Amino acid sequence: xxxxxxxxxxxxxxxxxxxxxxxxxxxxxxxxxxxxxxxxxxxxxxxxxxxxxxxxxxxxxxxxxxxxxxxxxxxxxxxxxxxxxxxxxxxxxxxxxxxxxxxxxxxxxxxxxxxxxxxxxxxxxxxxxxxxxxxxxxxxxxxxxxxxxxxxxxxxxxxxxxxxxxxxxxxxxxxxxxxxxxxxxxxxxxxxxxxxxxxxxxxxxxxxxxxxxxxxxxxxxxxxxxxxxxxxxxxxxxxxxxxxxxxxxxxxxxxxxxxxxxxxxxxxxxxxxxxxxxxxxxxxxxxxxxxxxxxxxxxxxxxxx
Amino acid sequence: xxxxxxxxxxxxxxxxxxxxxxxxxxxxxxxxxxxxxxxxxxxxxxxxxxxxxxxxxxxxxxxxxxxxxxxxxxxxxxxxxxxxxxxxxxxxxxxxxxxxxxxxxxxxxxxxxxxxxxxxxxxxxxxxxxxxxxxxxxxxxxxxxxxxxxxxxxxxxxxxxxxxxxxxxxxxxxxxxxxxxxxxxxxxxxxxxxxxxxxxxxxxxxxxxxxxxxxxxxxxxxxxxxxxxxxxxxxxxxxxxxxxxxxxxxxxxxxxxxxxxxxxxxxxxxxxxxxxxxxxxxxxxxxxxxxxxxxxxxxxxxxxxxxxxxxxxxxxxxxxxxxxxxxxxxxxxxxxxxx
Ligand SMILES: Nc1ncnc2c1ncn2[C@@H]1O[C@H](COP(=O)(O)OP(=O)(O)OP(=O)(O)O)[C@@H](O)[C@H]1O
Ligand SMILES: [Mg+2]
Numbered sequence: 001x002x003x004x005x006x007x008x009x010x011x012x013x014x015x016x017x018x019x020x021x022x023x024x025x026x027x028x029x030x031x032x033x034x035x036x037x038x039x040x041x042x043x044x045x046x047x048x049x050x051x052x053x054x055x056x057x058x059x060x061x062x063x064x065x066x067x068x069x070x071x072x073x074x075x076x077x078x079x080x081x082x083x084x085x086x087x088x089x090x091x092x093x094x095x096x097x098x099x100x101x102x103x104x105x106x107x108x109x110x111x112x113x114x115x116x117x118x119x120x121x122x123x124x125x126x127x128x129x130x131x132x133x134x135x136x137x138x139x140x141x142x143x144x145x146x147x148x149x150x151x152x153x154x155x156x157x158x159x160x161x162x163x164x165x166x167x168x169x170x171x172x173x174x175x176x177x178x179x180x181x182x183x184x185x186x187x188x189x190x191x192x193x194x195x196x197x198x199x200x201x202x203x204x205x206x207x208x209x210x211x212x213x214x215x216x217x218x219x220x221x222x223x224x225x226x227x228x229x230x231x232x233x234x235x236x237x238x239x240x241x242x243x244x245x246x247x248x249x250x251x252x253x254x255x256x257x258x259x260x261x262x263x264x265x266x267x268x269x270x271x272x273x274x275x276x277x278x279x280x281x282x283x284x285x286x287x288x289x290x291x292x293x294x295x296x297x298x299x300x301x302x303x304x305x
Numbered sequence: 306x307x308x309x310x311x312x313x314x315x316x317x318x319x320x321x322x323x324x325x326x327x328x329x330x331x332x333x334x335x336x337x338x339x340x341x342x343x344x345x346x347x348x349x350x351x352x353x354x355x356x357x358x359x360x361x362x363x364x365x366x367x368x369x370x371x372x373x374x375x376x377x378x379x380x381x382x383x384x385x386x387x388x389x390x391x392x393x394x395x396x397x398x399x400x401x402x403x404x405x406x407x408x409x410x411x412x413x414x415x416x417x418x419x420x421x422x423x424x425x426x427x428x429x430x431x432x433x434x435x436x437x438x439x440x441x442x443x444x445x446x447x448x449x450x451x452x453x454x455x456x457x458x459x460x461x462x463x464x465x466x467x468x469x470x471x472x473x474x475x476x477x478x479x480x481x482x483x484x485x486x487x488x489x490x491x492x493x494x495x496x497x498x499x500x501x502x503x504x505x506x507x508x509x510x511x512x513x514x515x516x517x518x519x520x521x522x523x524x525x526x527x528x529x530x531x532x533x534x535x536x537x538x539x540x541x542x543x544x545x546x547x548x549x550x551x552x553x554x555x556x557x558x559x560x561x562x563x564x565x566x567x568x569x570x571x572x573x574x575x576x577x578x579x580x581x582x583x584x585x586x587x588x589x590x591x592x593x594x595x596x597x598x599x600x601x602x603x604x605x606x607x608x609x610x611x612x613x614x615x616x617x618x619x620x621x622x623x624x625x626x627x628x629x630x631x632x633x634x635x636x637x638x639x640x641x642x643x644x
Contacts, residue, residue: 059627186423193384194437194484195412197404204436208427284470 011067026151031259040165041158043107047100048157049269056092060084069293071276091240093264098229098239098266101157105164105225109172111217117176117201117214133181134170142167142231149233160237166223175217179210181208193203215278222274226267309338309393310524311358311381312494314412316374316390318548320345324388338547350376352548354390358541363518363525365539366572368533374411374528378494381526382405383414412437416485418496422477424469424484430456431465434484455483456607458517475506482514488551493518493525511537531621532571536560540613544568556580577644587622587631595621595629602630609638 060083068076084262086095086176120127146163153159183206191201207214233241247256290296316328319327319341327345330336338349352372358364359369366374379385380392383399392399395414402496403412416437424433432439434455435448443451449465456462459479469477478498485493499507500540515538529535535542536556545555552564560580563569583604598612598620617635624630 084590097571152357184423186421187425189384189416190419190423191440192439193382193411193415193417195408195410196436196440196486199410200440204440205425209425286471 008154016021022148022151030152035066037153037162037260038157040104040108042159044100044104044158044161047103051096052093052099056087057154059096060087063269065294067273067276069295070273072293075272075276079269082269086262087267089261091258091260093245094238094243094259095238095266097157098241098263099270101161101232101237101239102222104161105168106166106218106222108161108165109169109221109225113169113172113217113221114176117173118207120173120177121180131175134173136164138170142228146231146235150289153234157237157239159199160232161293163235164225164228167228168221171220171224172214173218175220176210176214179213179217180206182213183209183256200209212278216276219271219274219278222270223267226263226270229263260292308360309357310360310395312356312393313527314355314391315353315401316354316377316380316392318350318373318380318385319347319388320350321345322632323347324426328388330524338429349548350385351380354548355623356543356550356553358526359572360523360524361522362540363527363538365527365529365535365536365542367529367542368545370530372545374530374545375496376548377497377545378512378526378528379519381492381494384416396458406592408440412441413488414490415492415494416488416490418478418485418493418495418498419479420479420500420582422469422501424480426469426475429466429468430472430480432460432489433469433480436484437488451487452483455487456480460484475502475510478502479513482506482510493523493527495525497529497530499529499534507534517519532575536575544597557585558580561585561641566590572644575640577643578610579605581641582608583609583620583622583633584630586637587633588637590621590629590632593619593632594631595623599623600633601625606638606641609633610642615640618638 011272054155061082063083064076064080067079077134081093086092115132126241142163145166149159149163153162187205187209188201198205229237229239229241230244233242233245240259243259244256245255245264284292290299314515317328319331321327323345324347324410327341327347327349328337330345331341331349336344337349341347343350354377356364363377366377368374376385380387381394381399382444383392383402385473387400390400394410397406397410399407399410424430428436430451431449434452435443438448439449449471453462453465456465459482460597461476461483462477464472464476464480469480472480473517478501481498485495496572499520507599509535527535528536529538530563536559539556542556543550543558545551546567550557552568557580560572560575563572569599582602583600584602588608596618600612600620600622602622602624619632619634620638621629622631622633
């Protein structure tokens with residue numbers, strides 16, 4: 001009997017609805033999404049051009065110096081080893097592309113995520129609305145929104161940055177919110193008691209005290225961005241992810257391994273360096289960042305000279 | 306009176322979303338703190354507090370934990386908004402001030418010291434102490450000069466470029482005091498400033514503060530949950546219970562004449578030797594002759610007892626003009642000592 005198998009018929013055509021909605025948005029509002037691409041495009045192109053066109057050894061030296069400055073001599077050496085390995089494997093060009101995509105993503109996640117987190121910490125209702133959105137962004141499998149993203153933004157590296165941005169934004173928002181809320185109430189009260197405005201309290205007391213937590217959020221965001229590298233290569237994003245994808249497609253185990261190792265080495269360098277940025281001056285024995293590392297050494301020399 | 310520096314009138318604070326409703330009900334039915342909590346899910350923080358503090362004095366607010374002391378002082382610089390009532394500070398009306406007037410008042414007129422120091426760990430002592438000047442836009446050199454001066458007054462001049470976590474608790478609280486004094490405010494609010502310190506250090510800081518306030522002419526609102534401390538520091542003491550001020554008086558008045566059982570319970574273990582004065586416990590002479598054992602009107606109980614060491618004949622109390630004002634028998638001295 002028909003009644004026993006009612007679910008043979010599609011009663012609620014969700015698929016068709018979404019399809020036509022998307023078509024409608026694409027037909028009428030595509031220009032908005034193209035406009036959104038512009039700032040991402042500018043930053044990404046700038047970074048990518050810089051990183052790929054400059055001499056390899058110069059970039060290598062720069063990365064090592066930054067790592068040394070942030071995390072001390074040991075981290076400098078680790079970075080040197082990792083980046084040299086990438087270069088020797090022949091994945092330098094691709095790793096620079098990936099690095100620029102990850103950095104662009106971090107720039108935008110911080111630029112948008114930290115203010116969102118601050119507002120969320122100040123406004124409970126805003127946080128109530130934001131929280132499920134963040135959950136959604138993190139839990140929807142990224143494959144699901146690859147299609148609409150492509151339809152709205154088309155394919156390529158910039159779209160890759162946007163996909164990665166959506167996936168990697170939540171941690172920095174969450175941890176900024178947490179960090180600001182965790183600042184001891186009497187620290188904030190003291191600032192107010194000495195005549196600070198809300199803005200001054202935020203910049204002089206709350207943000208500095210929340211900074212280690214915020215940086216932990218940025219670090220997580222970076223790691224999530226890196227984990228999107230392979231997925232986003234499905235929408236023609238170049239770089240290390242594409243090496244892996246091509247390797248899998250052609251059953252070329254060598255190519256996939258080179259790409260995979262490249263991602264791992266790059267992840268080590270970026271993760272350690274960004275973690276070191278999060279360590280507060282208090283834990284470094286109250287030394288300012290410019291009093292340590294290569295900059296400190298140069299300053300020391302200049303003072304002597 | 307013109308020399309009243311801080312005055313609160315009919316001040317109420319009820320925490321919670323239904324504060325106004327709860328307030329009406331309290332006024333109409335006289336609900337207790339528990340009833341307000343159960344019926345309106347609000348907390349009665351301060352109940353109808355009225356008090357005034359004269360220029361130059363140290364006014365102590367004393368009470369058990371949760372009695373509303375912190376809530377009450379935070380109204381003076383309006384860190385907490387009153388539910389109703391008036392607040393006057395340095396002949397300005399605080400409860401109707403706008404945001405910028407309020408910030409100016411906090412930065413220039415009122416300094417505050419906190420129970421757990423509340424020093425900012427990411428700032429040097431100099432930057433901690435100079436914060437009030439910084440938010441007012443004072444130039445860095447001037448700020449540093451003022452910070453240094455304030456720190457030196459606390460014997461911490463050499464620590465100006467160090468960080469709070471490099472200091473001991475007692476030193477940190479001296480920084481807290483320096484921070485409150487840096488802008489040279491007329492008024493100090495001190496919320497249990499010495500409670501977190503061990504007894505010896507606490508004693509030292511009390512002495513240092515008394516010494517300081519004796520020649521600085523500041524008006525101080527001093528909170529403590531320790532009656533001994535209140536008696537040592539205070540020119541006047543207000544005792545709070547469940548948000549209400551139950552008694553205001555000089556230390557001697559509080560100790561010799563507690564108003565109710567709650568106050569009496571506090572006063573029980575307090576030594577009267579340095580508190581009770583001859584004037585308070587003397588009897589009339591009733592025509593008897595003055596003895597050779599003589600004390601002044603304001604002599605403390607300790608001095609009077611000294612006179613009974615040799616023999617037990619009464620002590621004569623002399624007024625400043627040299628005539629005998631009254632006498633004290635050993636019996637009334639001992640009664641006063643017992644309390
Ligand atoms: N922000 C707040 N929200 C709700 N209730 C509060 C708030 N702050 C204080 N209270 C309540 O107000 C009452 C008085 O608290 P207050 O902190 O003023 O007491 P206190 O005398 O300073 O106590 P302590 O000696 O422990 O510091 C308490 O019952 C407390 O629960
Ligand atoms: Mg308190």
